[in-house]
Amino acid sequence: MSRTFPTHVDVAIVGSGPTGAAYARILTEQARGATIALFEAGPVLTDPPGMHVKNIADLDERLVAQRRSEGVRPHTATKEEAAYSDPSKRVVRPGTSLLPEGFQEPGEDGIPAIAMSTNVGGMGAHWTCACPRPGDAERIDFVPDLDELIGEGERLLGVDRHPFDDAPYADVVRERLAAEFDRGRPEERRVQPMPLAVHRRDDGALVWSGADIVFGDVTRSNPNFALFASAPVRRVLVEDGRAVGVVVRDLTDGAEHEVRARYVVVAADALRTPQVLFASGIRPKALGRYLNDQPQMVFAVRLTDVAHTAEEQHDPRGDTAITEQSGVQWVPYTDADPFHGQVMQLDASPIPLVGDDVPAPGSIVGLGWFCGKDLQESDRVEFSDTETDDYGMPKPRIRYRLTERDHETIARARESILRAARSLGEFIGDEPLMLSGGASLHYQGTTRMGPADDGTSVCGPTSEVWGVAGLYVAGNNVIPTPIACNPTLTSVALAVGGARDIARRLATGSDTALVAASERE
Template structure:
């Protein structure tokens, strides 16, 4: 028996993560008569396609799902990937460069949306895309699709105290929207305390009969004819064989490494393809809150119930301090404590500071036509170097995260830890949008690839600015704009 792949659809979407799901959802709402096929190279992990892994209650079943997301196989060279992701086996660092040794991907229905933290801050100041006047409206829509809320864990013990102390340390001189606040999260908390994290299933919403999803279906080529997209070539990873699927429009919504890989493999190679690769170099630290009241007096709600989950606060990016802070109250210390030391729930605080990259065309992912990866695609190679400006920002972030820890109470570690490059999993820029086809961008402000009619890109790789905030909200917003353009063009 074999699966039946369609001979033709109106829109083929490559990748089933939050951005691919946003394209399918928007097309279903705006142009329900269009047939949309979403192709995903990885397996379906949950009965409802694209659910977050945290929605799997059984720990053993959750671990199995995570292993199934981990792609071609393990890397046995001392580097460690987060559960549910897998590392580049080689090519992650060129000689004499910093590289991205922790660069990782996931491979499953729902993409990284099955594993992410749900943080959805809005970009600010120079993080914003200045040539996109409708950005705020698109961000509003992205918040709707992701089911974002700012107050999910406000009743965690000591949350108000954490924000009060962070505000005293960081708010002076900050403009509107840039002061310390709750982190907007893509999460739902039921009345009984159960938490549901938004995965691609939430973004996709109720599908129409004309929205089709194919798991274990690896798109290997985008087909074109005279600078016009005609469809995709898909390999069935369950039963074998390749299928040609005609399409009036194709949206490649993989990630910032695999989207340019597919375009390159398809012979679509604009000058900026793979360039302006940027990650957010990251510093982490931890502190214990000092001078805290009794836990029962510190929370507005039920302290016992709230303590099962983290409170999340946000120190936004500013141009003056080009990093962003994600502050999580923890139920347990991230480092070993003395056996008789049992901290109050919520009183141990984890601090993660993300730095914006100094954007350069030289930072890029390249592809080798003479060498293939585990999927038989052109093998990627990363060229990536921190500039003097990057290193200065990183040092400033180390000072800022220590300032935050000391404002909260007592640092737990002796010094902040700088994580290996790539650890943020927030890679961007490799198919960036631009105002004009001038060699510095891959697509126009609606995501259409220059000089290839009907071909669009979506995902973190489209973001053209240097950001420190978590990119998912922005990339979903841009995917909504792309889908609206397609709906208008195809009618």
């Protein structure tokens, strides 16, 4: 039976990852009575929708959920279905899919492992939940209330700033890293526990935050909010310089629907947000440009000179995520050292780092260093006017090069990760391993924010697209700085700012032209 789509709403949101969910939540809280429809290209995986798949206790069910997030070329093997193998052997993580082509032009670095998730909750159903605050040049200096917005982002994501403090060896790891890196740093840039979007239920079980936490009960129980899964938005409708709705396809029957809206928010990730704008004929000069990925390297050590704990029953080989035994320490980015260090006990790396021996839990430490990119206008995703992708949208192609400065930063990050490793114990493997471009899963800049409409940005400080009234963009793609830390908290913070702007305009009716336009319908 075909579904009923609304013909008119106050706000249409495209994409249900953490940033689209943040718009729904803030609008629910601050724009009472506003009708909100959220359209998501992918399927709903969980109840409540948008839950982190790590919270699915049954392994087979979790594998199915990951596979269903991987679009039209799923690779996660389940009991029922075989894995798709990528002949180019790019790093691909469960719950994500890679661009099948167009990720690297001849003679360029490209971003071979550039990935996306297509499901309710987006990548936020699969992420590691690390939520550091940006510092120094990572910060967006023209957003005056950034810290307050980040505080709201932490509330929405349910961030705990001291998770797993009692993990085995957490203190040892932090103290050794602090001795190596803290000298001369201000307090907020010193080595510290990594804030994580995780909480403990009353029965003691861990709950990892996904979009479900961002939506919260308040959004789920909002009678004026509706989530449409398997409903990709084809384009934004623009009339007289303002967004007036979206065209959405219902994948259950293939029908297309026009949904008129007073405000439209596109939160469809760093590749597909500019894609939706491009498909809508919204093509500002900076669209898709200043694309930046965080070059990432990993290494591992075995902690030396530590007393073994009583909890040595757990065999950590093959663990690829943070567990209760592990915990995470954070070596923050600074302008002097423009990289971000994430130090996780056990093997939390995407590649297996541990050999045949069974290490004591927590005594193997995985290190991941992420570098800030030297931003260039020429680094971009461009879209075809004639060819389409697997979803019938304009086909993307990545144009991307690392600069001399990037190679210097990577060399310095390598020295830094070696210093960290030496301070902790014995190396496992000979040297740090550089992952292929895109493995960071953090892509920024393609609809970047700017203080003025000067051709170097797509939206202004409230995330409203220059020259298209009522159209907002959200996601890591809005971040204009060469951020090296995990970006989701910052993106959610910027989404809070945009949602508040819409709520204010809805409340005051300040945009009379928009109101008049919707009343004409």
